[in-house]
Amino acid sequence: MQTTQSTKRKQPFPLPNPHIIAKFGLVQKRNTQKLKHTTNKMKTPIIALILSLFLAFSSQAKNKTVKTDSVEIIKDFNSAFKFQNYYISAQPSLEVLRWYKSQGVSSIINLRTEKENQDFATYAFNEKNMAKELDLDYYSLPIGGIKDYTPENLEAFAKLIEGDKKLLIHCRSAGRATTVFMAYLIKHKGYSVNEAAKVGRQLKFSLPLEKVLGKEISLEIED
Structure with missing residues (x-):
């Protein structure tokens, strides 16, 4: 009886956890829809955070003395x-x-x-x-x-x-x-x-x- 050897290709290395991949922006197709939904939910707070940081920086820059030696x-x-x-x-x-x-x-x-x-x-x-x-x-x-x-x-x-x-x-x-x-x-x-x-x-x-x-x-x- 002839023994059939498995032809399944070996992975050179195990696939990373999909959640880890998602953090780096490399998302498998099956998770694309889920990520889009999450991203849309995150957009508003991220924009608000960026805006608040910008306003805080602008306020600090306005109050900070600019040192120069140019005469x-x-x-x-x-x-x-x-x-x-x-x-x-x-x-x-x-x-x-x-x-x-x-x-x-x-x-x-x-x-x-x-x-x-x-x-x-x-x-x-x-x-x-x-x-x-x-x-x-x-x-x-x-x-x-x-x-x-x-x-x-x-x-x-x-x-x-x-x-x-x-x-x-x-x-x-x-x-x-x-x-x-x-x-x-x-x-x-x-x-x-x-x-x-x-x-x-x-x-x-x-x-x-x-x-x-x-x-x-x-x-x-x-x-």
Whole structure:
């Protein structure tokens, strides 16, 4: 009697569980209809989830400070710079003040002392009066030297520049304006000292030691 050998083809490997296949999108024909039904049921919650994540991300991005070190040098004027919505400069002339107005500046923060402003008015113009004539908000925050670099003055400065309006911040040569602005970036905008210094070096911040060494110095705040 002849023995008949089975001709059933051997599977090279066992077929995976159809439920596992379905998770990877590889569905057998007999399960296609069932998967379609499941997919349709899942569409609505998935879309809702994606939408909620998008809205949450958008809200977070809107509230998060965007850090940048890009400073625009305004070459037509002496020591004049633009960083984000802030103009930081030396004492502007009347012509330059009018130019700032044309660029959308709405407020001036003058860091010069009362004596400096009085002296300037004798040979140039009264800045406070001119600001009023140009319909610019004018604020005086005298920073005369080391004694005026205080946490209290920094807080006063921060209150003046909050918001997204365009501002002009100036002193005589932009040095004091740079120092106070750097402190503001660190204390109120989340910049590290090195990040603020990177911005400041493009303004009027400098350390003589860096010039002697020919290298930038890494800085940090000690608790």
